[in-house]
Structure formats: structure tokens, C-alpha cells
Amino acid sequence: MASYRDSIRRFDVSFLCVMPLVFVYILGSVFLRYAPPNGADFFTPLIYHYFGQRGVFVFGLLLLLFSLVIYSRLKEQKSFRADYIIVVFAEGIVFAVIMVFFLSVVIRSIYPVATSSEKIGFAGVLTVSAGAGVWEEMLFRVSIMGGLYSLILGNRKRYKVVAFFVSLFISAVLFSLAHFFAETPTLLLFLYRFFAGVFLGTLYLWRGYGVCAYSHFVFDVLALVFSNPRATSVP
Secondary structure, X not given: OOOHHHHOOOHHHHHHHHHHHHHHHHHHHHHOOOOOOOOOOOHHHHHHHHHHHHHXXXXXXXXXXXXXXXXXXXXXXXXXXXXHHHHHHHHHHHHHHHHHHHHHHHHOOOOOXXXXXXXXXXXXXXXXXXXXXXXXXXXXXXXXXXXXXXHHHOOOHHHXXXXXXXXXXXXXXXXXXXXXXXXXXXXXXXHHHHHHHHHHHHHHHHHOHHHHHHHHHHHHHHHHHHHOOOOOOOO
């Protein structure tokens, strides 16, 4: 049986581990309306726009079915166990705390990055954080950073360091700039999210999508609950 350390870096294993966050996000944003959809989520709002809640419900069922298929295949390969989800979540807690200290040293404090006149409850905090963990990591780490890393590296193993730093820098910059579609840009906000992107990007290449998504999720919960209870969007 493959070890947890080796298995969790696989995208299919990470995908299964992240499914609880996906369903928390869909339930909270579409059906219970605790918080709006995440800006990096292009699929759920599109499905809702054309097919309503019923379409999103069907989408959720298809995700569940797809997850069961992946689970069956991984179980045959002995590459996944259900308790991996608990371990990934535990890793997410550890790395989220490390991320808090990292950004505190770099930026001096966890800056409240977005505010809203409407206070959201804890269910809204979970919804917002789950959406960020799932979709922002999928877009900026898996798609952009992972894509750039593979494109630059190719079959040239000697370019591994170059591929890492270039993909990390570009994905972190885009991650930070993307948030300014919804708010006034400032240098402090840019640096805050840039270094958050650097941390998460490094974590992604080291531990994989699942650990990265849960770390982002836990960090956002901590930031929203303890730093600024009115915040509705953080890195």
C-alpha cells in the first residue's frame, strides 16, 4: 500500500480529500445563501444562472458519483484510505498556523483584507473559507502554477529550480492582483496576498493540492474569526 506521504501529492487523492470542503461551499453559497460564490469559481454560478438550484444539485450528485468512481479505483490500487481526510485536515491546521506566523513576520500583522457592512455568521465564514480553499487553490496553484511549472520544466530536469521560482512568482502575483477586481488596490494588500501566494505555492509543490486547500481554508477561518469578523474575502 502506498504511504500517505506519497499518495497525498497525487491530484486524485487530494480531490477526494477536498470533497467535504466542496460540499460545504456548495451548500452554504447556493442553497443556504450564507455567503456569495467565490470569485475563482466559474462553474457553480454559471450552472446556477442557467439551471437554478436544481442544476447545482445535479452537479453535486455528479461530483459525488465521480468521487465514488475515483474512490473505487484508488481503493483497488491501495492508494487511499478514508482517514487520509482527517490527516489532511490536521496538516491544514498545522500549516495554517505556520502561515499566520509567516505573514505576521513579513507583513507585521494579519491585515484585514476586505470588509463588509453586513456581518456574516460562522456558517458564512465556513462557506467563504471553503470556497477560497477549493477554488482559489485550484485556479492559482493547480492550474496556473502547476501548468507553468510543467511547461517550463518539460523534460529538462536541470531547470527545476528555475521552473519553481518563475511559476511561484507569476502565480503569486496573479493571485494577489485578482483580488483587486473587487476592492481598491494598496501596496500593503498586494504584498499581503503576494506572500500568502508564495507560502501556498511552496506548500502546493511540496504537499499537493489537498493539504494546500485545507491550509487555505483553516487560515481564512482563523483570519475571519479572530482578525476581522466582518471580512468576507481573504487570501
